[in-house]
Protein backbone atom coordinates (compact mmCIF):
# COMPACT_ATOMS: atom_id res chain seq x y z
CA UNK A 324 0.00 0.00 0.00
CA UNK A 325 2.40 2.65 -1.13
CA UNK A 326 -0.06 4.94 -2.91
CA UNK A 327 -2.67 7.24 -1.48
CA UNK A 328 -5.31 8.70 -3.80
CA UNK A 329 -6.91 11.93 -2.60
CA UNK A 330 -9.87 13.83 -4.05
CA UNK A 331 -9.38 17.16 -2.29
CA UNK A 332 -11.68 19.99 -1.32
CA UNK A 333 -13.56 18.45 1.61
CA UNK A 334 -13.71 20.23 4.98
CA UNK A 335 -12.96 17.57 7.61
CA UNK A 336 -15.69 16.99 10.16
CA UNK A 337 -15.98 14.53 13.03
CA UNK A 338 -13.87 12.86 15.70
CA UNK A 339 -10.48 11.19 15.61
CA UNK A 340 -8.94 9.23 18.46
CA UNK A 341 -5.25 10.04 18.91
CA UNK A 342 -2.82 7.08 18.98
CA UNK A 343 -0.06 6.46 21.49
CA UNK A 344 3.17 8.39 21.03
CA UNK A 345 5.72 6.85 18.66
CA UNK A 346 8.57 8.88 20.14
CA UNK A 347 7.68 7.86 23.67
CA UNK A 348 7.04 4.19 22.89
CA UNK A 349 10.38 3.66 21.13
CA UNK A 350 12.75 4.71 23.96
CA UNK A 351 10.51 3.04 26.57
CA UNK A 352 10.62 -0.24 24.66
CA UNK A 353 14.41 0.10 24.50
CA UNK A 354 14.49 0.78 28.24
CA UNK A 355 12.73 -2.54 29.00
CA UNK A 356 16.23 -3.99 28.44
CA UNK A 357 17.32 -2.43 31.72
CA UNK A 358 15.30 -4.79 33.91
CA UNK A 359 15.57 -8.58 33.95
CA UNK A 360 11.86 -8.91 34.58
CA UNK A 361 8.69 -8.42 32.53
CA UNK A 362 7.24 -5.07 31.54
CA UNK A 363 3.90 -4.38 29.86
CA UNK A 364 3.86 -1.23 27.74
CA UNK A 365 0.31 -0.15 26.93
CA UNK A 366 -1.04 2.17 24.22
CA UNK A 367 1.87 1.49 21.86
CA UNK A 368 0.90 2.55 18.32
CA UNK A 369 0.81 -0.28 15.77
CA UNK A 370 3.14 1.45 13.32
CA UNK A 371 6.18 0.33 11.33
CA UNK A 372 8.78 1.89 13.64
CA UNK A 373 7.33 0.13 16.69
CA UNK A 374 7.15 -3.21 14.85
CA UNK A 375 10.78 -2.64 13.89
CA UNK A 376 11.77 -1.99 17.50
CA UNK A 377 9.98 -5.20 18.54
CA UNK A 378 12.04 -7.10 15.96
CA UNK A 379 15.26 -5.54 17.24
CA UNK A 380 14.47 -6.54 20.84
CA UNK A 381 13.69 -10.09 19.71
CA UNK A 382 16.99 -10.18 17.78
CA UNK A 383 18.72 -9.44 21.09
CA UNK A 384 17.09 -12.48 22.68
CA UNK A 385 14.21 -10.83 24.52
CA UNK A 386 10.73 -12.37 24.58
CA UNK A 387 8.42 -9.76 23.11
CA UNK A 388 4.78 -10.21 22.20
CA UNK A 389 1.90 -7.98 21.20
CA UNK A 390 -1.16 -8.38 23.37
CA UNK A 391 -4.62 -6.88 23.09
CA UNK A 392 -3.71 -3.78 25.07
CA UNK A 393 -0.01 -3.41 24.38
CA UNK A 394 3.41 -5.06 24.27
CA UNK A 395 4.73 -7.50 26.88
CA UNK A 396 8.55 -7.68 27.13
CA UNK A 397 10.46 -10.24 29.20
CA UNK A 398 14.11 -9.22 29.35
CA UNK A 399 15.49 -12.00 31.54
CA UNK A 400 17.68 -13.37 28.77
CA UNK A 401 19.64 -11.22 26.42
CA UNK A 402 21.94 -12.93 23.97
CA UNK A 403 24.26 -10.10 23.03
CA UNK A 404 24.73 -6.38 22.70
CA UNK A 405 25.06 -6.70 18.95
CA UNK A 406 22.36 -5.26 16.77
CA UNK A 407 21.78 -6.88 13.39
CA UNK A 408 23.20 -4.42 10.88
CA UNK A 409 20.40 -4.74 8.36
CA UNK A 410 17.89 -3.93 11.09
CA UNK A 411 19.60 -0.75 12.22
CA UNK A 412 20.48 0.72 8.87
CA UNK A 413 18.21 3.61 7.97
CA UNK A 414 16.33 3.56 11.23
CA UNK A 415 17.43 6.47 13.34
CA UNK A 416 15.22 5.46 16.26
CA UNK A 417 17.31 2.30 16.80
CA UNK A 418 19.86 4.73 18.25
CA UNK A 419 17.90 4.73 21.53
CA UNK A 420 19.11 1.16 22.06
CA UNK A 421 22.66 2.47 22.43
CA UNK A 422 22.24 3.68 26.00
CA UNK A 423 20.12 0.72 27.04
CA UNK A 424 22.59 -1.84 25.70
CA UNK A 425 25.53 -0.08 27.34
CA UNK A 426 23.56 -0.07 30.58
CA UNK A 427 22.57 -3.73 30.37
CA UNK A 428 25.47 -5.40 28.53
CA UNK A 429 28.31 -2.93 28.90
CA UNK A 430 28.99 -3.14 25.18
CA UNK A 431 27.37 -2.48 21.81
CA UNK A 432 28.14 -3.23 18.18
CA UNK A 433 25.89 -1.50 15.70
CA UNK A 434 25.77 0.05 12.29
CA UNK A 435 25.76 3.83 12.38
CA UNK A 436 22.03 4.55 12.60
CA UNK A 437 20.76 6.01 9.37
CA UNK A 438 20.28 9.68 8.94
CA UNK A 439 17.38 10.65 6.76
CA UNK A 440 16.14 13.39 4.49
CA UNK A 441 15.81 15.99 7.22
CA UNK A 442 19.51 16.17 7.92
CA UNK A 443 22.72 14.36 8.59
CA UNK A 444 21.56 13.40 12.09
CA UNK A 445 25.01 13.05 13.77
CA UNK A 446 25.50 11.28 17.10
CA UNK A 447 28.43 13.31 18.44
CA UNK A 448 26.46 14.54 21.47
CA UNK A 449 25.57 10.97 22.44
CA UNK A 450 29.17 9.79 22.14
CA UNK A 451 30.72 12.79 23.91
CA UNK A 452 28.39 12.45 26.90
CA UNK A 453 28.67 8.67 27.23
CA UNK A 454 32.47 8.93 27.07
CA UNK A 455 32.25 11.11 30.20
CA UNK A 456 30.51 8.13 31.83
CA UNK A 457 33.39 5.78 31.03
CA UNK A 458 32.23 4.41 27.67
CA UNK A 459 34.90 3.79 25.01
CA UNK A 460 33.83 4.17 21.38
CA UNK A 461 35.62 3.15 18.24
CA UNK A 462 34.77 2.45 14.65
CA UNK A 463 35.76 -0.56 12.55
CA UNK A 464 34.70 -1.01 8.94
CA UNK A 465 31.81 1.38 9.30
CA UNK A 466 30.52 -0.26 12.46
CA UNK A 467 30.21 1.59 15.76
CA UNK A 468 31.61 -0.22 18.83
CA UNK A 469 31.07 0.84 22.43
CA UNK A 470 32.41 -0.73 25.62
CA UNK A 471 32.15 0.28 29.27
CA UNK A 472 34.21 -1.69 31.79
CA UNK A 473 33.32 0.79 34.50
CA UNK A 474 30.15 2.72 33.69
CA UNK A 475 30.00 5.58 36.18
CA UNK A 476 27.98 8.72 36.83
CA UNK A 477 29.18 12.12 35.59
CA UNK A 478 28.25 15.79 35.49
CA UNK A 479 27.17 16.41 31.90
CA UNK A 480 26.10 19.64 30.23
CA UNK A 481 24.63 19.16 26.75
CA UNK A 482 25.46 21.95 24.28
CA UNK A 483 21.98 21.44 22.79
CA UNK A 484 18.94 19.75 24.41
CA UNK A 485 19.12 16.72 22.12
CA UNK A 486 16.15 14.37 22.69
CA UNK A 487 17.99 11.21 21.70
CA UNK A 488 21.17 12.07 23.55
CA UNK A 489 19.16 12.84 26.71
CA UNK A 490 17.39 9.48 26.44
CA UNK A 491 20.61 7.53 25.93
CA UNK A 492 22.35 9.29 28.81
CA UNK A 493 19.40 8.59 31.14
CA UNK A 494 19.26 4.91 30.19
CA UNK A 495 23.00 4.47 30.78
CA UNK A 496 22.93 6.56 33.98
CA UNK A 497 20.26 4.46 35.72
CA UNK A 498 22.67 1.50 35.45
CA UNK A 499 25.90 3.42 36.16
CA UNK A 500 27.62 3.43 39.55
CA UNK A 501 27.09 6.76 41.26
CA UNK A 502 25.21 9.93 40.40
CA UNK A 503 24.76 11.64 37.04
CA UNK A 504 23.67 15.27 36.80
CA UNK A 505 22.52 16.10 33.28
CA UNK A 506 22.09 19.80 32.49
CA UNK A 507 20.39 21.22 29.38
CA UNK A 508 18.50 17.95 29.11
CA UNK A 509 15.70 17.81 26.54
CA UNK A 510 12.31 18.47 28.17
CA UNK A 511 10.16 16.89 25.46
CA UNK A 512 7.17 14.94 26.90
CA UNK A 513 8.62 11.80 25.37
CA UNK A 514 11.74 12.19 27.52
CA UNK A 515 9.51 12.75 30.56
CA UNK A 516 7.57 9.58 29.74
CA UNK A 517 10.80 7.57 29.54
CA UNK A 518 11.90 8.92 32.93
CA UNK A 519 8.50 8.09 34.46
CA UNK A 520 8.69 4.54 33.12
CA UNK A 521 12.19 4.10 34.59
CA UNK A 522 11.06 5.59 37.92
CA UNK A 523 8.18 3.08 37.92
CA UNK A 524 10.85 0.37 37.50
CA UNK A 525 12.58 1.66 40.64
CA UNK A 526 15.11 4.10 39.16
CA UNK A 527 15.95 7.20 41.17
CA UNK A 528 15.54 10.23 38.88
CA UNK A 529 15.00 13.78 40.16
CA UNK A 530 13.90 16.76 38.05
CA UNK A 531 11.71 14.74 35.67
CA UNK A 532 10.21 17.12 33.11
CA UNK A 533 12.83 19.80 33.74
CA UNK A 534 16.10 20.66 32.00
CA UNK A 535 18.23 19.26 34.83
CA UNK A 536 18.04 15.55 35.63
CA UNK A 537 19.79 13.96 38.60
CA UNK A 538 20.04 10.19 38.30
CA UNK A 539 21.33 7.96 41.10
CA UNK A 540 22.27 4.74 39.36
CA UNK A 541 23.31 1.23 40.29
CA UNK A 542 19.91 0.03 41.51
CA UNK A 543 18.30 -3.24 40.41
CA UNK A 544 15.29 -2.34 38.28
CA UNK A 545 12.14 -4.41 38.29
CA UNK A 546 9.47 -4.95 35.66
CA UNK A 547 6.35 -2.77 35.64
CA UNK A 548 3.35 -1.75 33.57
CA UNK A 549 3.28 1.61 31.87
CA UNK A 550 0.88 3.40 29.55
CA UNK A 551 2.43 5.44 26.74
CA UNK A 552 0.92 8.96 26.50
CA UNK A 553 -0.93 10.04 23.36
CA UNK A 554 1.07 11.38 20.43
CA UNK A 555 1.16 15.20 20.41
CA UNK A 556 2.58 15.25 16.87
CA UNK A 557 -0.21 13.07 15.49
CA UNK A 558 -2.75 15.26 17.33
CA UNK A 559 -1.10 18.35 15.82
CA UNK A 560 -1.18 16.75 12.38
CA UNK A 561 -4.97 16.36 12.54
CA UNK A 562 -5.29 19.83 14.02
CA UNK A 563 -3.54 21.35 10.99
CA UNK A 564 -5.58 19.05 8.72
CA UNK A 565 -8.67 20.79 10.13
CA UNK A 566 -7.00 24.19 9.66
CA UNK A 567 -6.08 23.60 6.01
CA UNK A 568 -9.49 22.20 5.04
CA UNK A 569 -11.59 24.66 7.09
CA UNK A 570 -13.03 21.81 9.12
CA UNK A 571 -14.42 21.03 12.57
CA UNK A 572 -12.63 18.12 14.28
CA UNK A 573 -12.58 16.67 17.81
CA UNK A 574 -9.12 15.34 18.68
CA UNK A 575 -10.06 12.69 21.23
CA UNK A 576 -7.46 12.14 23.95
CA UNK A 577 -5.15 14.80 22.47
CA UNK A 578 -2.45 15.57 25.09
CA UNK A 579 -3.43 19.23 25.22
CA UNK A 580 -1.13 20.08 28.16
CA UNK A 581 1.82 19.23 25.86
CA UNK A 582 0.46 21.28 22.94
CA UNK A 583 0.41 24.88 24.14
CA UNK A 584 2.69 26.20 21.40
CA UNK A 585 0.79 24.23 18.75
CA UNK A 586 -2.63 25.45 19.93
CA UNK A 587 -1.29 29.02 20.03
CA UNK A 588 -0.27 28.81 16.35
CA UNK A 589 -3.62 27.25 15.39
CA UNK A 590 -5.46 30.07 17.16
CA UNK A 591 -3.32 32.63 15.34
CA UNK A 592 -4.54 30.92 12.15
CA UNK A 593 -8.05 31.78 13.29
CA UNK A 594 -9.02 28.31 14.49
CA UNK A 595 -11.07 28.08 17.68
CA UNK A 596 -9.55 25.44 19.96
CA UNK A 597 -11.70 24.37 22.92
CA UNK A 598 -9.72 22.23 25.36
CA UNK A 599 -11.75 19.69 27.35
CA UNK A 600 -10.59 16.86 29.65
CA UNK A 601 -11.40 14.44 26.80
CA UNK A 602 -9.52 16.26 24.05
CA UNK A 603 -9.44 19.35 21.85
CA UNK A 604 -12.35 20.58 19.73
CA UNK A 605 -11.00 22.51 16.72
CA UNK A 606 -13.20 24.77 14.57
CA UNK A 607 -11.21 26.23 11.71
CA UNK A 608 -11.90 29.15 9.41
CA UNK A 609 -12.71 28.39 5.79
CA UNK A 610 -9.27 29.78 4.97
CA UNK A 611 -6.60 30.20 7.68
CA UNK A 612 -5.14 33.56 8.59
CA UNK A 613 -1.38 33.83 7.93
CA UNK A 614 0.71 33.68 11.10
CA UNK A 615 3.47 36.34 10.74
CA UNK A 616 6.21 34.09 12.19
CA UNK A 617 6.39 30.42 13.11
CA UNK A 618 9.74 29.39 14.60
CA UNK A 619 10.56 25.84 15.72
CA UNK A 620 12.33 25.31 19.03
CA UNK A 621 13.06 22.61 21.60
CA UNK A 622 10.09 21.84 23.88
CA UNK A 623 8.02 23.70 25.03
CA UNK A 624 8.52 25.67 21.80
CA UNK A 625 6.77 24.92 18.50
CA UNK A 626 7.81 21.35 17.57
CA UNK A 627 9.96 20.82 14.50
CA UNK A 628 7.92 17.71 13.71
CA UNK A 629 4.88 19.90 12.99
CA UNK A 630 6.73 22.51 10.94
CA UNK A 631 5.88 20.92 7.59
CA UNK A 632 2.18 20.65 8.51
CA UNK A 633 2.08 24.33 9.55
CA UNK A 634 3.84 25.21 6.29
CA UNK A 635 1.23 23.29 4.31
CA UNK A 636 -1.57 25.13 6.13
CA UNK A 637 0.10 28.50 5.52
CA UNK A 638 0.17 27.94 1.76
CA UNK A 639 -3.57 28.67 1.95
CA UNK A 640 -3.20 31.53 4.46
CA UNK A 641 -4.62 35.00 4.10
CA UNK A 642 -1.38 37.01 4.02
CA UNK A 643 2.32 36.24 4.47
CA UNK A 644 3.99 33.86 6.92
CA UNK A 645 7.69 33.36 7.67
CA UNK A 646 8.66 29.93 8.96
CA UNK A 647 12.03 29.43 10.65
CA UNK A 648 13.36 25.89 11.19
CA UNK A 649 15.85 25.96 14.06
CA UNK A 650 16.28 22.26 14.82
CA UNK A 651 17.16 20.42 11.60
CA UNK A 652 19.22 21.70 8.72
CA UNK A 653 17.16 20.31 5.88
CA UNK A 654 13.50 20.27 6.77
CA UNK A 655 12.04 22.26 3.86
CA UNK A 656 11.96 19.45 1.32
CA UNK A 657 8.20 19.82 0.97
CA UNK A 658 8.61 23.30 -0.57
CA UNK A 659 9.12 22.02 -4.12
CA UNK A 660 6.10 19.69 -4.26
CA UNK A 661 3.93 22.36 -2.58
CA UNK A 662 5.03 24.81 -5.29
CA UNK A 663 3.95 22.26 -7.89
CA UNK A 664 0.48 22.42 -6.27
CA UNK A 665 0.42 26.20 -6.76
CA UNK A 666 1.89 27.38 -3.46
CA UNK A 667 3.86 30.63 -3.38
CA UNK A 668 6.91 29.85 -1.20
CA UNK A 669 10.21 31.72 -1.25
CA UNK A 670 13.27 30.13 0.35
CA UNK A 671 14.90 33.02 2.21
CA UNK A 672 17.88 31.06 3.47
CA UNK A 673 18.69 27.47 4.54
CA UNK A 674 16.64 27.88 7.69
CA UNK A 675 13.65 29.98 6.69
CA UNK A 676 10.93 30.34 4.07
CA UNK A 677 8.36 33.03 3.27
CA UNK A 678 4.87 31.80 2.34
CA UNK A 679 2.36 34.04 0.54
CA UNK A 680 -1.03 32.38 0.91
CA UNK A 681 -2.98 31.52 -2.24
CA UNK A 682 -6.70 30.93 -2.80
CA UNK A 683 -6.26 27.44 -4.21
CA UNK A 684 -3.87 24.53 -4.37
CA UNK A 685 -4.23 22.04 -7.22
CA UNK A 686 -3.96 18.28 -6.98
CA UNK A 687 -0.97 16.59 -8.61
CA UNK A 688 1.42 13.63 -8.26
CA UNK A 689 3.34 13.87 -5.00
CA UNK A 690 6.11 11.81 -3.39
CA UNK A 691 6.72 11.48 0.34
CA UNK A 692 10.45 11.47 1.12
CA UNK A 693 10.26 11.38 4.94
CA UNK A 694 7.67 10.88 7.63
CA UNK A 695 6.43 14.35 8.57
CA UNK A 696 6.96 15.89 5.13
CA UNK A 697 4.87 13.08 3.70
CA UNK A 698 2.07 13.80 6.16
CA UNK A 699 2.23 17.49 5.23
CA UNK A 700 1.83 16.68 1.52
CA UNK A 701 -1.20 14.55 2.39
CA UNK A 702 -2.71 17.52 4.23
CA UNK A 703 -2.08 19.78 1.23
CA UNK A 704 -3.74 17.21 -1.06
CA UNK A 705 -6.81 17.16 1.22
CA UNK A 706 -7.18 20.88 0.67
CA UNK A 707 -6.29 21.00 -3.03
CA UNK A 708 -8.77 21.16 -5.88
CA UNK A 709 -8.87 17.93 -7.86
CA UNK A 710 -7.07 14.64 -7.47
CA UNK A 711 -3.64 13.93 -6.00
CA UNK A 712 -1.68 10.70 -5.96
CA UNK A 713 0.85 10.39 -3.16
CA UNK A 714 3.64 7.80 -3.37
CA UNK A 715 6.28 6.86 -0.80
CA UNK A 716 3.53 6.38 1.76
CA UNK A 717 5.52 3.78 3.69
CA UNK A 718 7.28 6.78 5.24
CA UNK A 719 3.93 8.04 6.53
CA UNK A 720 2.93 4.62 7.90
CA UNK A 721 6.09 4.65 10.03
CA UNK A 722 4.43 7.19 12.29
CA UNK A 723 0.67 7.17 11.71
CA UNK A 724 -1.36 4.13 12.74
CA UNK A 725 -4.50 4.52 10.60
CA UNK A 726 -4.16 7.86 8.87
CA UNK A 727 -6.23 6.99 5.77
CA UNK A 728 -8.98 5.35 7.82
CA UNK A 729 -8.99 8.26 10.26
CA UNK A 730 -9.21 10.80 7.44
CA UNK A 731 -12.02 8.88 5.70
CA UNK A 732 -13.96 8.86 8.96
CA UNK A 733 -13.53 12.64 8.98
CA UNK A 734 -15.12 12.80 5.53
CA UNK A 735 -11.98 12.96 3.39
CA UNK A 736 -12.04 11.24 0.00
CA UNK A 737 -8.89 9.16 0.52
CA UNK A 738 -8.00 5.68 -0.69
CA UNK A 739 -4.80 3.81 0.04
CA UNK A 740 -3.71 1.26 -2.58
Ligand code: EPZ
Nearest residue numbers: 346416444445446447448449485486487488628650651694
Ligand atom coordinates in the same frame (compact mmCIF):
# COMPACT_ATOMS: atom_id res chain seq x y z
C1 EPZ B 1 13.95 13.06 18.10
O1 EPZ B 1 14.99 12.88 17.16
C2 EPZ B 1 12.68 12.60 17.40
N1 EPZ B 1 12.81 11.19 17.03
C3 EPZ B 1 12.46 13.44 16.16
O2 EPZ B 1 11.23 13.03 15.58
C4 EPZ B 1 12.35 14.90 16.56
O3 EPZ B 1 12.22 15.69 15.39
C5 EPZ B 1 13.61 15.32 17.32
O4 EPZ B 1 13.80 14.45 18.45
C6 EPZ B 1 13.52 16.75 17.81
O5 EPZ B 1 12.41 16.90 18.65
C7 EPZ B 1 12.56 10.25 17.96
O6 EPZ B 1 12.28 10.53 19.11
C8 EPZ B 1 12.66 8.81 17.49
P1 EPZ B 1 17.70 15.48 18.48
P2 EPZ B 1 16.54 13.03 17.62
O7 EPZ B 1 18.81 14.63 18.98
O8 EPZ B 1 16.69 12.48 18.98
C9 EPZ B 1 21.34 17.55 16.20
C10 EPZ B 1 9.81 12.14 13.92
O9 EPZ B 1 9.38 12.61 12.87
N2 EPZ B 1 22.17 16.54 16.87
O10 EPZ B 1 16.94 16.31 19.45
O11 EPZ B 1 17.37 12.50 16.53
C11 EPZ B 1 20.47 16.92 15.13
O12 EPZ B 1 21.19 16.77 13.93
C12 EPZ B 1 11.26 12.38 14.30
O13 EPZ B 1 9.14 11.49 14.73
C13 EPZ B 1 23.56 16.66 16.77
O14 EPZ B 1 24.08 17.58 16.15
O15 EPZ B 1 16.66 14.61 17.67
C14 EPZ B 1 19.34 17.90 15.00
O16 EPZ B 1 19.76 18.96 14.17
C15 EPZ B 1 11.99 13.19 13.24
N3 EPZ B 1 24.32 15.71 17.37
C16 EPZ B 1 19.15 18.40 16.43
O17 EPZ B 1 20.39 18.11 17.12
C17 EPZ B 1 23.78 14.68 18.09
O18 EPZ B 1 24.54 13.86 18.64
C18 EPZ B 1 17.98 17.72 17.16
O19 EPZ B 1 18.30 16.38 17.28
C19 EPZ B 1 22.38 14.58 18.17
C20 EPZ B 1 21.59 15.53 17.56
